[in-house]
Amino acid sequence: MGELATRHRLLAMYNTWIQARDGGGLMAYGPVSSEVQRRVAGYVERILKGAKPSDLPVEQPTKFELLINLKAAAALGLTIPAV
Numbered sequence: 001m002g003e004l005a006t007r008h009r010l011l012a013m014y015n016t017w018i019q020a021r022d023g024g025g026l027m028a029y030g031p032v033s034s035e036v037q038r039r040v041a042g043y044v045e046r047i048l049k050g051a052k053p054s055d056l057p058v059e060q061p062t063k064f065e066l067l068i069n070l071k072a073a074a075a076l077g078l079t080i081p082a083v
Contacts, residue, residue, distance in 0.1 A: 009076055026072045031061030 004010075012025040016033075039059060047053055073080050 011076070024069075024072055024075075026069055026076065026078075028067045028069075030064060032063040032065050035063045036061060 011027075012023065013027045013029065014023065014025045015030045016028055039061075043053075043056060046056060068080055070080060
């Protein structure tokens with residue numbers, strides 16, 4: 001998909017940075033992966049201590065990040081201003 005977008009100079013956005021980077025996408029937007037991993041570790045710990053998975057609350061991410069692939073932006077002729 002990323003190669004197709006790049007070949008036709010289309011803007012592509014992904015939900016993880018790895019997909020955007022490896023697929024040549026312009027942007028990625030999604031939950032902060034380190035925050036998600038920390039929450040998962042908490043769930044694993046509770047399950048290993050005997051909690052039933054069905055009793056654990058469903059949580060949603062609260063921190064998100066927008067990442068821009070500057071190499072892909074340059075290839076598309078876009079200038080991304082510094083923040």
